[in-house]
Amino acid sequence: MPKKSAKKIALQCAQVALDKKANDVVVLEMKGLTDMTDYFVICSGTSDVQVRAIANGIDELLSREKIKIHHIEGYKEATWTLIDLFDVVVHIFHEETRKFYDLESLWADAKVIR
Numbered sequence: 544m545p546k547k548s549a550k551k552i553a554l555q556c557a558q559v560a561l562d563k564k565a566n567d568v569v570v571l572e573m574k575g576l577t578d579m580t581d582y583f584v585i586c587s588g589t590s591d592v593q594v595r596a597i598a599n600g601i602d603e604l605l606s607r608e609k610i611k612i613h614h615i616e617g618y619k620e621a622t623w624t625l626i627d628l629f630d631v632v633v634h635i636f637h638e639e640t641r642k643f644y645d646l647e648s649l650w651a652d653a654k655v656i657r
Contacts, residue, residue: 549630550656552610553582556626556633559600560586563593566638571653583650584633587641591621597635598624 553570560568565586574581588594598618605612605628614627622640626633634646 547608547610549581549628552608552628553584553631553656555604555608556584556601556631557586559604560584560597560633560635563588563597563600565593565597565635567641569647570656571647571650572656573650573653576650576653580627580632581630582632582656583646583653584631585636585641585646586634587636587638588621589638591637594621594624594635594637598626601626601633601635 557568557570565588568584568586571583571585572581573583586597588597595618598615602612610628612626613629615625617624622637623644624635626635636644
């Protein structure tokens, strides 16, 4: 079976976030802007419970698809949970934390994937 493209994985993660009622789900194409990843998926939850539910949903998707997670940070604190898949990095923020770090402005040159 061919390996899924990073774009497809990013879009699937975004869909899971939407299914978990995440707010302001955005996929940014990072190619040519940084060597660290090809795509950012950015979304917000309104509570620690929702941030963890979004992370759990994405983890379940990745397990089903047999996609290895390189690293997860911030799950316990649930103010900014990061799921690193190398080619895709998922950022799940608590709303206030997202406003503070404002990744969309920091990476304003990135192409938004619809």
